[in-house]
Amino acid sequence: MQQINNLAAKINKFQTQITASVQRVVASGWVVLGPEVKRFEASFAQYLNANHCITVANGTDAIELALKALGVQKNDLVATVANASMYTTTSILAIGATPVFMDVNLDNHVVTLADVKHAVTSGAKAVVVTHLYGLAVPEIAEISRYCAEQNVPLLEDCAQAHGAEREGKRVGTFGDAASFSFYPTKNLGALGDGGAVVTNSPEIAQRVTQLRQYGWSSKYCVELEGARNSRLDEIQAAILSEFLPxxxxxxxxxxxxxxxxxxxxxxxxxxxxxxxxxxxxxxxxxxxxxxxxxxxxxxxxxxxxxxxxxxxxxxxxxxxxxxxxxxxxxxxxxxxxxxxxxxxxxxxxxxxxxxxxxxxxxxxx
Incomplete structure (x- = not known):
């Protein structure tokens, strides 16, 4: 049977690198938020030409925590598409916000500038643009400029588009922030769950860093509301560092x-x-x-x-x-x-x- 995806083939191809990375973490004795996470965050930010990468437990957490860091609150209207299997919608609902669904282009399956404008004029306080099936949204640069002019935060959902480019820029660097998934079947996938928020804003990066770990401003001091425990473990970070090149x-x-x-x-x-x-x-x-x-x-x-x-x-x-x-x-x-x-x-x-x-x-x- 020809499979839709064959993770066993990928694991076999990179078996030596996977084994070495796992053994390195085990030998270190540091398994959460250690040097492997820092190394991967720096490498992935550099790959995208972004200032900050903050890893989290999965791609859906990345969307939710990014939206919170962008200021989305309960009862806010958030624009998103309806053809990407509820991941963004689930995150919006978890905040207590309300999705405003945008239609997509029939030929390329992704949102258009016109749909974004309609959502914003209808009251959306934030916009999530999904780069679906690996395609960088054709009008992402125009959408970014429009949202900036309207002072409406833009989040790019890049879960299916690691490395896609428009106008010489990789997706994840057009909006105020971007979410990535490292689910095993993604273009850059771990051997378990994982995700990240990418941004050029130090303020957004700081808020996500706190939101992923209880809202701490310092150890055991909770300063930020709406936080959780959402961390990429050292083994998955080490494996991702092997896969990224x-x-x-x-x-x-x-x-x-x-x-x-x-x-x-x-x-x-x-x-x-x-x-x-x-x-x-x-x-x-x-x-x-x-x-x-x-x-x-x-x-x-x-x-x-x-x-x-x-x-x-x-x-x-x-x-x-x-x-x-x-x-x-x-x-x-x-x-x-x-x-x-x-x-x-x-x-x-x-x-x-x-x-x-x-x-x-x-x-x-």
């Missing part, structure tokens, strides 16, 4: 696979994502098909895994359906019914890629 190489391999899919999958029912170059790091290769469910059933019979990222718009989730019963975002709902993710990860062999291409082209729609 290989991120661009992995992204290049993902682009190669995406290019093959785009050029060689010629089935008339399939529509491809078009963005190429450094703006996309091909975290997921998401096609569109009006007969999506039939295609997915067929691929299962020929042992090709696929997935839907994501099938339920946030406002249609059972937990929210009574709050947003009348809301309908046309493009978001259209995409939810048509999208399908094909396997795309750096450790895929050329033969495995060819097998996926042959399987899709062989579908008798």
């Amino acid at each position: 290989h991120l661009d190489e992995g992204n290049s391999r993902r682009r190669e696979i995406a290019t093959r899919y785009r050029n060689e999958i010629t089935h008339h029912e399939i529509r491809h994502p078009q963005e190429q170059g450094k703006a996309s790091v091909a975290h997921l290769y998401v096609i569109k098909c009006l007969k999506r469910d039939a295609l997915q059933r067929y691929l299962r019979t020929v042992e090709i895994a696929s997935d839907v990222h994501y099938p339920i718009p946030d406002y249609k989730q059972p937990v929210l359906e009574h709050s947003f019963g009348t809301l309908s975002l046309k493009n978001t709902e259209t995409l939810a019914s048509e999208i399908l993710t094909l396997p795309c990860y750096p450790e895929m062999t050329d033969k495995e890629v060819s097998n996926v291409i042959a399987a899709v082209n062989g579908w008798a729609a």
